[in-house]
Amino acid sequence: MKRFILIYAGLSVLLLSGLQANPLIAHYLSELxxxxxxxxxxxxxxxxxxxxxxGQYLTSLSGQGVITGYTVVGNFAVITNDNLESQxxxxxxxxxxxxxxxxxxxMDEIRFGRVEQPYILAPxxxxxxxxxxxxxxxxxxxxxxxxxxxxxxxxxxxxxGTGALNGLVYDETGIPLAGVEVLAYFxxxxxxxxxxxxxxxxxxxxxxESYARLDSxxxxxxxxxxxxxxxxxxxDSTVELETVFMKKLSAIEKNLSSDLPLREYRLYTxxxxxxxxxxxxxYYLPYSDLVEVTIYDVQGKKxxxxxxxxxxxxxxxxxxxxxxxxxxIYIYQLQTSSAVLQKKCLLIK
Numbered sequence: 001m002k003r004f005i006l007i008y009a010g011l012s013v014l015l016l017s018g019l020q021a022n023p024l025i026a027h028y029l030s031e032l033x034x035x036x037x038x039x040x041x042x043x044x045x046x047x048x049x050x051x052x053x054x055g056q057y058l059t060s061l062s063g064q065g066v067i068t069g070y071t072v073v074g075n076f077a078v079i080t081n082d083n084l085e086s087q088x089x090x091x092x093x094x095x096x097x098x099x100x101x102x103x104x105x106x107m108d109e110i111r112f113g114r115v116e117q118p119y120i121l122a123p124x125x126x127x128x129x130x131x132x133x134x135x136x137x138x139x140x141x142x143x144x145x146x147x148x149x150x151x152x153x154x155x156x157x158x159x160x161g162t163g164a165l166n167g168l169v170y171d172e173t174g175i176p177l178a179g180v181e182v183l184a185y186f187x188x189x190x191x192x193x194x195x196x197x198x199x200x201x202x203x204x205x206x207x208x209e210s211y212a213r214l215d216s217x218x219x220x221x222x223x224x225x226x227x228x229x230x231x232x233x234x235x236d237s238t239v240e241l242e243t244v245f246m247k248k249l250s251a252i253e254k255n256l257s258s259d260l261p262l263r264e265y266r267l268y269t270x271x272x273x274x275x276x277x278x279x280x281x282x283y284y285l286p287y288s289d290l291v292e293v294t295i296y297d298v299q300g301k302k303x304x305x306x307x308x309x310x311x312x313x314x315x316x317x318x319x320x321x322x323x324x325x326x327x328x329i330y331i332y333q334l335q336t337s338s339a340v341l342q343k344k345c346l347l348i349k
Contacts, residue, residue: 027142028099028108030076033128033150034092042090044097045152046070046077047131055102062089064100073153094122105299110144120144120214121232130156132211146212148235158211163233166207167241169200169219171248176204180246183218184210185338207238216338219244228287230337267334267341270320274346277323281306281332284315289336293318296331303330322347 028050035041044058057066058079065084070077081087090097094113098106110129113122123129128150133142149160169180180200197208212235219227224246231241266284273279281293291311295303303325306318322330327349333342 027131027133029097029110029131031128031130031147031150031152031156032090032097032110033152034090034123036092036125039089039091040081040087042080043152044079045073046079047133048076050077052077053102056107057100058084058088059098059100060088060090060095062091062095064088076153078152092122103299105301112144120146124234126150127212127235128152130161132156132158143211143213146235148212161212161235162209163212163235164207164209164238165215165217165231165233165241166205166238167244169204169206169244169246171224172245174245176200176202177221177224177246178202178204180204180206180219180221180224182206182208183220184208184215185218217241219246221246224248265334265336265339265341267332267343269343270332270345274348275322276348278319278321279345280317280319282315282317283334283341285311285313285336288313289338291316292333292335294333294335295320295322296333298329298331306332 027047029044030047031045033043033045052067052070055066057064059065063086065081065086065088067079067083068085069083070079071083072078091113096109096111098109101107112120112129120129123146127146127148129144130147130151131142132145133156145158145161147156147159147161151157169177169182171177178200182198182200184197197210198206200206210233212233214230214232217229217231219229225248227244227246229241229244231239233239264286268282268284270279270281283293285291289311290309292308293306295306297303304320306320320332325347327347330345330347331342332345333340
């Protein structure tokens with residue numbers, strides 16, 4: 001992949017893209033309980049924002065089924081295969097469950113397992129995939145997590161849905177590093193959250209508790225090269241992270257590091273914009289990562305995947321030929337293991 005090196009006179013095209021909403025509308029699929037022995041014996045709890053319309057349907061990677069009704073459990077609507085026009089199989093080892101409106105547009109989805117950059121891994125027996133949704137300090141946070149005590153028919157909670165993570169941080173010679181900041185961050189439906197979870201002790205150890213979700217961990221200490229790890233946290237258990245070794249920066253590397261771009265993902269404004277037929281999309285990866293660049297229409301329907309795979313850190317560009325599409329506004333999205341960024345572009349013919 002070519003490095004993204006484009007200079008446009010008089011134009012400021014290298015603009016940071018803010019984290020915006022995913023084209024999918026969230027908050028309809030509340031909790032999914034799978035059966036490890038029978039892929040047809042699942043139960044899906046819907047949120048109270050959901051209402052059934054004629055023609056709505058569910059899809060998995062193996063098929064689809066039109067929703068004909070639901071069962072009320074507690075204060076929630078619950079869907080099973082008995083409520084579908086045709087039987088739907090959901091693979092407990094990994095799948096993409098999507099809710100569609102009558103036109104085919106995706107309304108919400110749950111991704112799990114090792115399929116298309118999942119937000120969480122596949123659950124184990126008797127664990128459900130739940131939606132955490134609350135407002136803290138006027139900021140809404142939501143993500144999928146594992147619940148070891150499924151609450152089908154009741155509001156989701158964090159009881160039996162949290163776990164702990166601990167580990168050790170050493171320098172490259174094997175000496176414990178104290179004072180290393182351990183930052184946990186995750187991505188959920190286009191929102192990015194992070195906070196310093198812990199600082200390593202004198203023996204290099206750290207520990208923190210979290211919802212049972214897939215976290216990315218950043219280890220930072222002044223004078224050392226940052227390290228990134230990803231780890232699934234499991235409920236009612238403590239996960240031991242493999243020992244992290246941090247390389248000390250030389251004096252030259254320290255000086256160079258001050259000139260490096262911020263450790264954040266960037267999605268640049270496409271050029272030209274507006275465009276006729278073709279345009280160039282550029283983005284920056286602070287770390288080597290799994291990458292997917294996708295085009296959507298304004299209704300959230302996927303139009304085309306420009307790239308899907310692993311890429312080295314740095315700046316990249318992709319060319320998009322939209323000659324086969326009609327004029328209008330389109331959304332291009334950069335999705336990685338820890339960020340989802342979007343921008344709009346205008347096709348004029």
